[in-house]
Amino acid sequence: MEDTKLKTDVLVIGSSAAGLVSALTGKRVYPERKFTVVTRFPKTLIPCGIPYIFGSVGSSDKDILPSEKMFETNNVDMLVDEAESIQLKEKTVRFQSGKVIGYEKLVIGTGSLPIQPQWLKGAGLENVFNVPKNKVYLDEMHEKLKGANKIVTIGAGFIGVEISDELRKAGKDVTLVEKLPRILGLAFDGDISERAEELLKNRGVKILTGASVAEISGNGKVDGVVLENGERIEADAVILSMGYKPNSELAAGAGLPVSDRGFIKVDDYMRTTDPDVFAVGDCAEKRDFITRKPSPVMLASTACAEARIAGMNLFKLSAIKTFIGTISIFSTAIGTTGFGVAGITETQAEAENFDFVTGTFEGIDRHPGALEDTHKQFVKLVVGRESGVILGGEVYGGLSAGELTNTLGIIVQNRMTLNSLLTAQFGTHPLLTASPAGYPLVKAAESAAGKIMFK
């Protein structure tokens, strides 16, 4: 194929959350520049919606980021193609089609790929799936799962838990296998994750924790999962949800430095070592806001924050538009129960040797309790003992738990202290929140304050 030479001001590779938002932000800030997004997938999935394709949403067609329309409306060009190589010196990218596009600034948003357990026997059998952000793959998987009754999910992180719950909701016999002692064990402390576990069990998902998989069995097609303790679980289909790894081969191939874990090295402006090349989202290295260590967290929401920062800093740096470090702000829901975390957990605080105290409070999410549909609400705060700074917290409650987690996230981002929480104002309303005298973030702060010198 003959090369076609093209030129753009800003070339963005990838159109998921990171690519989309960096292109749209860049165009907002530099409207006179030409932006071109190249993507393998013209129909981009809303990443966090993927588990819900299998139940609540019902079809991947209903989980599409309206990226094409957004690009068109905002005058951003979009091409469907796959990048093969980056030539940093020439400032060009070569694509599978033979196109070569020259750029002034390049944004790499190549995302992540599901971890494929090469070491696991049977992982290649028919009806063994993973969960990539790939509509074609997921549609085929969805179709095949319709014919399966017994499904085993391996790995109880967010994706594993959510997809298990959704498949159970769709009437399947679902077993969730996790090698750690708890589901969602990396995200939450035990006092929260045990509630998630109980809830998921009550909804009919069978859960095996502390259970390592020895092999996936079958003859061509999967027929079961064998655990290391010898137990065998029958399975018509297996879903591997063992995490994701950064998709950084393209960047590494161009000579851009990549971390041990495969993340592209970036500075606080989201620039790689080449000042004209930015990397954002799952493929870019993250540093935790609290621990200041590299963070393996991959979130569409973090990707969007990084993408905004890259977009704003493309042609001129702004010292007040830097990335402050990754704050793990997660939330999930099982039925009408929400779970969330912002900042570090107690488990992480211990592991990292922080000098800290915790404060907890359990109340209800609306008031008075005589109202219908009130939900238990629990908050835990992790607080630096010497500084009083809020290092993180966890939330369990009704469907307002997601936004309550965001309040906590903003508290952590502002490095607010116990004192500022104890004197803070929160709005309350019977139908929407806990009571004014029982607002959980304040009550948990009081509980923590009792454990340190000052009260």
Added chain:
Amino acid sequence: MEDTKLKTDVLVIGSSAAGLVSALTGKRVYPERKFTVVTRFPKTLIPCGIPYIFGSVGSSDKDILPSEKMFETNNVDMLVDEAESIQLKEKTVRFQSGKVIGYEKLVIGTGSLPIQPQWLKGAGLENVFNVPKNKVYLDEMHEKLKGANKIVTIGAGFIGVEISDELRKAGKDVTLVEKLPRILGLAFDGDISERAEELLKNRGVKILTGASVAEISGNGKVDGVVLENGERIEADAVILSMGYKPNSELAAGAGLPVSDRGFIKVDDYMRTTDPDVFAVGDCAEKRDFITRKPSPVMLASTACAEARIAGMNLFKLSAIKTFIGTISIFSTAIGTTGFGVAGITETQAEAENFDFVTGTFEGIDRHPGALEDTHKQFVKLVVGRESGVILGGEVYGGLSAGELTNTLGIIVQNRMTLNSLLTAQFGTHPLLTASPAGYPLVKAAESAAGKIMFK
């Protein structure tokens, strides 16, 4: 009656949100001190729950603050009595029973009283009610309203709107009369209040805005409301919800300075001019966090913040535990739609001559839109043009709008700027929040950023 002389370390007058929280906070911080709360109402109502007694909650018995139990658990004494006079020099309070209690520190939490429109003919007729925080009165009113079909509510602030909605829910024919052009017109800008108005109308409440009441008609018992335009509305009962005034007679009688509007003057530690006497809640003067002017806002949530600050500063001042000024953080709900405001509105910003821009975004509160029960979500930010500081904002959405309003409240309290919002991280989840690329606080910030010099 002969005087009984008693002595306590901290005497708290009033056991609603302000009294309760100041006593419990004080006891937490100074456990060795003796705390005595004197209240007229041993069964304290949860104030913001009062409108819901008439519908969703069903009975005042289910809207009780468990204050008696909380006092007992925390070793705080409670007496039922009514304060008659304070003797500042002697440091004593004289009660109706004849008791005289000496204090070392006094906390006045006497709250507020409904405004009684003396100027309004017919306001004294039978079946004309107001909405005091008085269980006996409200129980009698509730009973009488059961026999009424046609009810007119005068005044469309939060209490008027909420009680009208609840009475309609209970099957009544309800007309809400408001002299301003919009319901909730003092709390929200028109673009939010018009949505509330439409919603309330769709739920069957008749609304007359821009309508002044000339008189309430009836012969002994009310039979109608006559407007200034001559229109007459039939009524079996009328509810006056024309606001509240601080209950500060006791303090004024003791010689403590009180503002023109009747609020007890306090400093940032919630002390009156007498350093041993604190005042908290609706009766205490407030200064707006943004405008720095006296604020007429009365909220249980603000009262709780003030009460915590008084409680912590009783016996020793802490310069980092001061009240920073009242941030109007309101929320309310009509059906499954939530409304909220934090900080100042556009209308207020204009009236006060702030140099500002606004930013708005409308999206949905969960994602993708194919999910059941998604709700339109709208956010407006008011931003200082020169500083980029977020001065306030409004929220319209589903039931998570209350906690989203609190996130906004924390943003305002931290004086966060557009730049910090544009680079901030928020957690998102399909079942709990807007999408990562469409998180409303960030999108509204982008919209505002487009209107000021820097982008």
